[in-house]
Amino acid sequence: MKxxxxxxxxxSGVTKKLAEDLAKVLEAEIYxxxxxxxxxxxxxxxxxxxxxxxxxxxxxxxxxxxPETQGLKKLALGFPNWNDTxxxxxxxxxxxxxxxxxxxxxxxxxxxxxxxxxxxxxxxxCKNLGKLHQAANGDQMSKEALGAxxxxxxxxx
Numbered sequence: 001m002k003x004x005x006x007x008x009x010x011x012s013g014v015t016k017k018l019a020e021d022l023a024k025v026l027e028a029e030i031y032x033x034x035x036x037x038x039x040x041x042x043x044x045x046x047x048x049x050x051x052x053x054x055x056x057x058x059x060x061x062x063x064x065x066x067p068e069t070q071g072l073k074k075l076a077l078g079f080p081n082w083n084d085t086x087x088x089x090x091x092x093x094x095x096x097x098x099x100x101x102x103x104x105x106x107x108x109x110x111x112x113x114x115x116x117x118x119x120x121x122x123x124x125x126c127k128n129l130g131k132l133h134q135a136a137n138g139d140q141m142s143k144e145a146l147g148a149x150x151x152x153x154x155x156x157x
Contacts, residue, residue: 004028008078011039015109018138019078025147035089036061053088060089074103076150081110084117094126103131105150107138
């Protein structure tokens with residue numbers, strides 16, 4: 001296992017592309033977070049599902065094996081910002097792993113809404129996180145800048 005893992009959830013493909021590019025820059029392994037039941041592609045329907053999951057504190061089941069974390073030092077975690085929070089499948093993923101000794105670098109794609117609220121929600125929802133760095137706005141950073149952010153321990157230019 002490499003020391004850096006880039007894990008991501010993407011509904012539309014935007015976060016997937018950024019995560020793949022970041023994994024290349026970091027020479028990291030990559031892992032796709034896949035909910036057992038896919039979110040609707042139609043935006044209004046997806047928003048309704050996401051709201052219901054948040055309100056009822058649902059943790060959607062995932063498909064596939066979880067990544068190995070032994071030897072892992074850093075987790076770059078990409079996902080879209082849905083109503084100032086992360087998709088609940090990301091919480092399922094985080095809660096299933098022992099991340100107590102791992103630095104977590106969340107980066108969001110959001111079509112303008114940015115990473116506001118993300119860190120508060122992650123800290124509140126996931127008690128097993130080691131060091132959680134301030135979320136970065138992946139929409140406004142190049143893959144090289146995101147890579148430097150992870151390498152430098154969360155320092156943004």
